[in-house]
Amino acid sequence: MNPTENNNESFNFLNSPQAQREENGLEGANGPIAEEGEVEAAATPSGDASVGEMMGSPHNTERASSPPTAEASDTGAPSVEASGNSVGEAAEYESPFEAALNRKIVNLVRFLLVKFRRMELTSKAEMMRRAMRNYEEYYSVIFSKAAECMMLIFGVDMMEVDPFIHSYFLFPALGITYDGLLHGAIGVPKTGLVLIVLSIIFMENNCASEEVFWDVMSTLGLYAGNNHFIFGEPRSLITEDFVQEGYVQYRQVANSCPPRFEFLWGPRAYAETTKMKVLNFYASIVKQDPRSFPERYAEALREEEERA
The missing domain is CATH 1.10.10.1200 (MAGE homology domain, winged helix WH1 motif)
Incomplete structure (x- = not known):
């Protein structure tokens, strides 16, 4: 996209x-x-x-x-x-x-x-x-x-x-089974940030370029390399801890020179939650009905039917 x-x-x-x-x-x-x-x-x-x-x-x-x-x-x-x-x-x-x-x-x-x-x-x-x-x-x-x-x-x-x-x-x-209490800012649940990251990736058609991802995160007050007052330093938290936990894939775009990177859902995200749940979470943040995002809603419905 x-x-x-x-x-x-x-x-x-x-x-x-x-x-x-x-x-x-x-x-x-x-x-x-x-x-x-x-x-x-x-x-x-x-x-x-x-x-x-x-x-x-x-x-x-x-x-x-x-x-x-x-x-x-x-x-x-x-x-x-x-x-x-x-x-x-x-x-x-x-x-x-x-x-x-x-x-x-x-x-x-x-x-x-x-x-x-x-x-x-x-x-x-x-x-x-x-x-x-x-x-x-x-x-x-x-x-x-x-x-x-x-x-x-x-x-x-x-x-x-x-x-x-x-x-x-x-x-x-x-x-989600991960709370992140021991990562980033110690003692603060990170499940909300996991869901935000998954929301951004899903709303970017399941693959968010690093440039777009961090531009969006900056609108949330989260900047790579800068400590956030709730979540700590977001780059290491997301590209290391969330990746190690299996919620995020962070990979180099094939044949990119200079190297470019992108974010996708990891296997644990697919195993523990659904696109519909994440869409509902995102919709609750922006105060919209999930059907206000017709392409993503249709995709989430298809996944629900496939899992049934």
């Missing part, structure tokens, strides 16, 4: 000043949520914006069927920092109540990350007691936004195991 032939969506990510300020200030959050240094990073939406909006959402439906590629940053697609609805701007105007609510969301994300690392169950009562003291009446709002953050940013899903006491177990999403 030639990226210059497409009108493409920006696939923006956690590069907002407020998200990084929240990450740097997690240890000072209200209440004894976790031991010092136990969670290195988390993020929060701002004001009434959802996590999907914070990460970037389509700015017009006519262009929604195109995958994210290098051209996205040049076509007027809104970035987290440039958009008039940006997280950074919203933070300047949020009310004291919104700011307090966002702190509770950060508290809960931080608490849930600890539970995920420890492979422990948690419950509604424990979450209210440990992460949202004095804001219990807003439990549904705080819980839903924190759960969305856990899924879209960290790739961690939550399953209710006891509907009577509302207890939950946290696990890597979409069938």
Whole structure:
């Protein structure tokens, strides 16, 4: 696929000043949520914006069927920092109540990350007691936004195991068995980044050139050679750890001189998840119906039928 032939969506990510300020200030959050240094990073939406909006959402439906590629940053697609609805701007105007609510969301994300690392169950009562003291009446709002953050940013899903006491177990999403806790930024789940990488490759017709791949990643605030405040240094994480884990193929383009490289799904990605699941994940980020990407949706359906 030639990226210059497409009108493409920006696939923006956690590069907002407020998200990084929240990450740097997690240890000072209200209440004894976790031991010092136990969670290195988390993020929060701002004001009434959802996590999907914070990460970037389509700015017009006519262009929604195109995958994210290098051209996205040049076509007027809104970035987290440039958009008039940006997280950074919203933070300047949020009310004291919104700011307090966002702190509770950060508290809960931080608490849930600890539970995920420890492979422990948690419950509604424990979450209210440990992460949202004095804001219990807003439990549904705080819980839903924190759960969305856990899924879209960290790739961690939550399953209710006891509907009577509302207890939950946290696990890597979409069938992925790798959490990446020991790679990159130690202690932070990397499943979300695995899913983002698989999404980019799939939306680039199953093969993303290195140039396009890193151009897209730069719109997410992820740059080869630069540490990201959540994921660490992305090049080594993706081209070494994700490759070794079998989720990504990173290979030289045949007969290319000078050498050029490209990214494809690895065998473990095909074994553990599906194109439809990855498409649904991507669609949830850009706030579109998966059918808004007709070619990719048809391909994902064909794979579902072949696997049946």
